[in-house]
Amino acid sequence: xxxxxxxxxxxxxxxxxxxxxxxxxxxxxxxxxxxxxxxxxxxxxxxxxxxxxxxxxxxxxxxxxxxxxxxxxxxxxxxxxxxxxxxxxxxxxxxxxxxxxxxxxxxxxxxxxxxxxxxxxxxxxxxxxxxxxxxxxxxxxxxxxxxxxxxxxxxxxxxxxxxxxxxxxxxxxxxxxxxxxxxxxxxxxxxxxxxxxxxxxxxxxxxxxxxxxxxxxxxxxxxxxxxxxxxxxxxxxxxxxxxxxxxxxxxxxxxxxxxxxxxxxxxxxxxxxxxxxxxxxxxxxxxxxxxxxxxxxxxxxxxxxxxxxxxxxxxxxxxxxxxxxxxxxxxxxxxxxxxxxxxxxxxxxxxxxxxxxxxxxxxxxxxxxxxxxxxxxxxxxxxxxxxxxxxxxxxxxxxxxxxxxxxxxxxxxxxxxxxxxxxxxxxxxxxxxxxxxxxxxxxxxxxxxxxxxxxxxxxxxxxxxxxxxxxxxxxxxxxxxxxxxxxxxxxxxxxxxxxxxxxxxxx
Numbered sequence: 001x002x003x004x005x006x007x008x009x010x011x012x013x014x015x016x017x018x019x020x021x022x023x024x025x026x027x028x029x030x031x032x033x034x035x036x037x038x039x040x041x042x043x044x045x046x047x048x049x050x051x052x053x054x055x056x057x058x059x060x061x062x063x064x065x066x067x068x069x070x071x072x073x074x075x076x077x078x079x080x081x082x083x084x085x086x087x088x089x090x091x092x093x094x095x096x097x098x099x100x101x102x103x104x105x106x107x108x109x110x111x112x113x114x115x116x117x118x119x120x121x122x123x124x125x126x127x128x129x130x131x132x133x134x135x136x137x138x139x140x141x142x143x144x145x146x147x148x149x150x151x152x153x154x155x156x157x158x159x160x161x162x163x164x165x166x167x168x169x170x171x172x173x174x175x176x177x178x179x180x181x182x183x184x185x186x187x188x189x190x191x192x193x194x195x196x197x198x199x200x201x202x203x204x205x206x207x208x209x210x211x212x213x214x215x216x217x218x219x220x221x222x223x224x225x226x227x228x229x230x231x232x233x234x235x236x237x238x239x240x241x242x243x244x245x246x247x248x249x250x251x252x253x254x255x256x257x258x259x260x261x262x263x264x265x266x267x268x269x270x271x272x273x274x275x276x277x278x279x280x281x282x283x284x285x286x287x288x289x290x291x292x293x294x295x296x297x298x299x300x301x302x303x304x305x306x307x308x309x310x311x312x313x314x315x316x317x318x319x320x321x322x323x324x325x326x327x328x329x330x331x332x333x334x335x336x337x338x339x340x341x342x343x344x345x346x347x348x349x350x351x352x353x354x355x356x357x358x359x360x361x362x363x364x365x366x367x368x369x370x371x372x373x374x375x376x377x378x379x380x381x382x383x384x385x386x387x388x389x390x391x392x393x394x395x396x397x398x399x400x401x402x403x404x405x406x407x408x409x410x411x412x413x414x415x416x417x418x419x420x421x422x423x424x425x426x427x428x429x430x431x432x433x434x435x436x437x438x439x440x441x442x443x444x445x446x447x448x449x450x451x452x453x454x455x456x457x458x459x460x461x462x463x464x465x466x467x468x469x470x471x472x473x474x475x476x477x478x479x480x481x482x483x484x485x486x487x488x489x490x491x492x493x494x495x496x497x498x499x500x501x502x503x504x505x506x507x
Contacts, residue, residue, distance in 0.1 A: 018047070019213055021063040021233055025076045026226040031063045048206055048235075053119035053352040054342035054389040062209055064234035070201075070241040073230040077172045077199035078247045080227030085169045085197040092195055093143025098222040099191075100136035103129060106218065110183065113211050115343040118182070119351035119389060122343055124306060131470070132187035132215070138472035139195040139493065148490060154501075161505050167497040169197030170273050171249030174242045176263070178255045179205035179354050180309040180412075183215050185277075188476070188487045189252045190219070190229065196496035198250065201230045203239050207355055240266065248272060250496060254311075257410075257436075257481045264484075275485035275495050277311070277477055279410040280438035282459065283431035284314035287424070288322040290443040294465065295319075296330045301467050302441055303416035304338060304394050307353050308362075311482070312439045312468055316407060317418045318427050324420045328398070331418070332378045335394050341383035350380075352390040353413060359390045362413030366395060369406035375399070377418070408434070424449060432458045437479030439463070460486075 020028040031046065050060040065073070084092075103110065107129050114125035142148050154163030175189040182204065193200050204212035216231050232238055236259070243251050243266040250273040253263045257278040267274045284302050286295040302314035319327045341348045353359040370376065377398035382391050394414040400407040407417050421427040431440055440459040444450055450464045460478040463469065470476065470488075477486040485495050 016058070017060040017210070019050075019060065019062040019209055019233060021065040022069045022073055023213075023216060023231040024069070024073045024227075025080070025230065026220055029069060029072075031066065031069075050117065050207070050210060051355060052116055052389070053354055054116075054391075056356070056388045056390065059116065060210060062206055062233050064206070065232040065238050067241055070232050070238060070245065073201045073232050074172060074174075074242070074245045074247050076227045076230050077201050080225060081169075081171060081199045084194075084199050084225060084228050087197070089143040089146050089149040089195070092197065093140045095222055095224055096136045096140030096143060096191060096195060099219055099224075100133045100140060102218045102222055103133040103136065103215075106214075107133075110211070110214060113214055114182070115351075117208050117210055118179075118354055119342060120306065121348045121351050124351070125343070128181060128184050131184045135184075135187040135472045135488070136191045139191040142490075142493060143195050148493060156503075161503055164502045164504075166500055166502070167196075167494065168500055170496050170498055171198060172247055173198045173200045173250040173252060173496060174245070174248045175200050175202045176239050176242065176251070176253045176255065177202070177204055177212070179207040180306060180311075182208040182211040185254050186212055186215060188492070189254075192487075192492040193250075193252070193496045194224070194228065196493055198496045199228045199230075201232060201242060201248070203232050203234065203242055206233065206235050209233055239263075243267065243272075244269070246270065251275070252487075252495070253277070260483065273495075273498075275477075275487065276483040277485075277487060278481060278483040279436055280311040280313065280478060280482050281316060281408065281410050281434045281436045282312060282314045282439045282441075283316045283318055283457075284441040285421075285427050285431060285443065285453065286317070286319040286323060286327055287427075287442070287444040287446065287449060288320040289445045289449075290320075290323065291445070291465075292323055292326050292330055295323075295327060295443040296334050298441055298443060298465075298467060299331060299416070300334050300338070304335075304350055304414050305468070307350055307392070308394075308414040308416075309354060309358070309412050310468075311410070313412075314439065314441050314468075315411065315416045316431070316434075317416055318421050318430055319418060320427075321420050321422050328377070328418065331396065335378060335380050335396055338380045338394055339383065340380060340391055340393060341385050342389060345383055345385055350394065350414065352386070353392055354390065356390050358413070359392050362392060362411055362415065365405065365409070365411050365413070366415060369397065369400065369404050372404055373401045374404045374406050374417075380414075402433075410436070424452065428453065428456050432456075435481045438482040439468070439478070441466075441468070
């Protein structure tokens with residue numbers, strides 16, 4: 001692999017790197033022989049640039065894997081499967097704990113790369129690294145405990161027959177991850193896959209792959225055997241080759257619902273096991289008894305963290321009539337105070353969108369929504385340092401029509417919509433009036449009301465008076481168009497295992 005330069009600060013744009021098309025059985029594979037420099041000699045003809053989201057500068061190049069390299073990566077994982085699946089949970093757990101240890105030891109460099117590629121503010125970038133380490137630690141502990149891997153005896157009506165339930169690694173897993181939380185989403189997939197005894201082929205987003213390459217290097221350094229973790233670079237065409245490969249047994253995909261539909265169709269051809277973590281259009285509900293200051297804080301975090309580029313963004317904000325004016329006044333003050341800028345800006349709270357195309361897409365959606373009847377209530381502002389990056393000020397829409405795309409469609413940018421409601425029944429109906437069902441947030445001081453909302457909201461995860469806390473112990477996933485299956489927690493492990501039974505009469 002061409003060496004990724006150590007980044008001392010998020011602004012270190014002068015070092016240009018070239019990422020190989022694939023890393024197969026621990027060996028980097030280039031599609032062009034020479035070492036390569038920015039956009040000129042040595043860079044493969046199909047290489048694509050990697051940008052610093054805060055400056056727009058090209059900081060590296062990424063080669064794309066060919067069909068032959070995708071095949072080689074899958075065959076590498078398939079060849080390593082029997083040996084890796086045969087290791088003990090304790091042996092796998094020790095390696096996962098080592099990976100977590102190495103992530104923590106390299107925390108500053110990993111966070112700096114997150115900041116450089118994605119433009120994330122320092123706090124967000126550091127949280128990402130911590131989340132990745134916590135995920136490997138959790139699944140490492142699960143392996144070391146061994147209880148989740150032990151066969152379970154079944155009680156049967158026939159005393160002459162013994163029954164046993166047990167779990168076995170699915171096989172080769174294709175892991176396709178998005179650009180909004182590189183390394184985090186990857187850890188959510190690789191850690192349980194390795195814990196289960198699967199081997200993997202990872203395809204990172206072509207926009208943020210440098211972070212994933214650093215993580216892959218750490219996994220190798222930890223001592224994971226060659227062939228157990230392989231990586232292929234590229235866009236949708238590489239993902240399509242990977243999901244269609246006959247030796248892939250399991251697909252775990254995080255991305256848009258439209259892309260997830262294509263993945264599901266590909267998996268259906270030979271009944272590959274499947275986990276899909278897709279889009280969302282989630283609600284934050286502010287009841288009349290809510291602490292408005294807390295509600296505003298949760299609304300800002302839920303809509304504008306990671307510049308709104310979250311499937312869990314609670315960008316549909318429902319506020320009770322009794323506190324609507326108070327909330328909107330405080331929300332406007334908070335939104336106008338958000339410091340948008342590059343990671344090195346003082347007090348920065350929101351970074352750029354990930355690329356120029358994403359910013360153009362979000363801006364176009366806002367324009368379409370306004371033309372269709374939505375009204376901008378207020379917006380934030382940009383620092384002068386934002387001139388060259390992919391920045392967009394936060395936007396708040398008030399009382400959009402129920403069929404307006406800004407209210408109904410996933411925008412994936414710093415755009416929030418606010419509607420008023422009068423009763424809990426109305427709020428629940430509005431929140432559930434979507435084909436998605438990923439998360440929801442409720443702000444209330446009433447325990448009984450909280451219980452009703454938890455029971456009636458159609459969402460995979462409901463937060464009550466808390467920010468969007470995500471722990472490895474708590475499963476992640478949604479209903480409807482938000483996907484199929486769950487990640488994290490024990491269910492995340494089980495998604496990489498086949499449930500099996502055995503019955504015996506041995507006299």
